[in-house]
Amino acid sequence: MNIDLSFLSKSVQEKIYQDLLQGLSKNCGTALTTLSEFICTPLFLLQLTNRAARLRFDRAMIKLEERYKEIPEPKRIPPPTEIASPSLDELLKVDDELLTEMFIELLAKASDISPEHKIHRAFISSLRELVPDEALIVKTLEANSFLPFVRFMGDEFIPFSEPLTYIDEKAELSLPASIPLYLENLVRVGIFECKYDLFYQGSEEIYQNLINKNSCDGYAFSYQFNRLEPFRPVKDGVFWKRGFYRYTLYGEKFRDACCRKTN
Numbered sequence: 001m002n003i004d005l006s007f008l009s010k011s012v013q014e015k016i017y018q019d020l021l022q023g024l025s026k027n028c029g030t031a032l033t034t035l036s037e038f039i040c041t042p043l044f045l046l047q048l049t050n051r052a053a054r055l056r057f058d059r060a061m062i063k064l065e066e067r068y069k070e071i072p073e074p075k076r077i078p079p080p081t082e083i084a085s086p087s088l089d090e091l092l093k094v095d096d097e098l099l100t101e102m103f104i105e106l107l108a109k110a111s112d113i114s115p116e117h118k119i120h121r122a123f124i125s126s127l128r129e130l131v132p133d134e135a136l137i138v139k140t141l142e143a144n145s146f147l148p149f150v151r152f153m154g155d156e157f158i159p160f161s162e163p164l165t166y167i168d169e170k171a172e173l174s175l176p177a178s179i180p181l182y183l184e185n186l187v188r189v190g191i192f193e194c195k196y197d198l199f200y201q202g203s204e205e206i207y208q209n210l211i212n213k214n215s216c217d218g219y220a221f222s223y224q225f226n227r228l229e230p231f232r233p234v235k236d237g238v239f240w241k242r243g244f245y246r247y248t249l250y251g252e253k254f255r256d257a258c259c260r261k262t263n
Contacts, residue, residue, distance in 0.1 A: 088107075098136060132174065137167055151241045165245070
């Protein structure tokens, strides 16, 4: 779609840019300098005339400036256009603090020439697909870890429940009832994969606790593990099925790019 910006005169562009500099230059000089070629465009400057967008942008730039200061100057470069432009556009729209931090981290790592930072352009679209609770799940679940689940099944393996996990105990989610939907979306986007009938050695207690914690149609479930049987009748034709979610290779790289490492 072509947008006619001829009505936005150079004098208007200059005024917007000067207002931008006046408000941010003292605190965000490094970020503004690094990203100037992406910020100083007619379309982007036009978006900054919206008060809400400008407030979001100002807050994000202050955080980005702090992040840029952690990158040694010889290693700091303007990020690739395919990363910078869509990330900056999102920072004008996103209100959630964690999602904002993830876009900032993407921008920072894309501005660092260190070889360990590998940023794929698809990470932008994946991050756009996440709601705040899903972003929190990604931040909470460490790379190279797994998220066990149990699912109760009826006759002919008709599900009696959604996959039941303990992620609500690890992350303070705003809508815990939507966890199955969140996990399904993380699989759809390619960040997680779901494995049935597989479990990690030594994880029996985790699965047992999930079974004990949950109930289905009024039944309370308790079962001592038999490692050789992936399916086991619990009561009146009800079965439990176990498995786990884990990061795909893409998902691990996505998390590395969007989440800061903690000591």
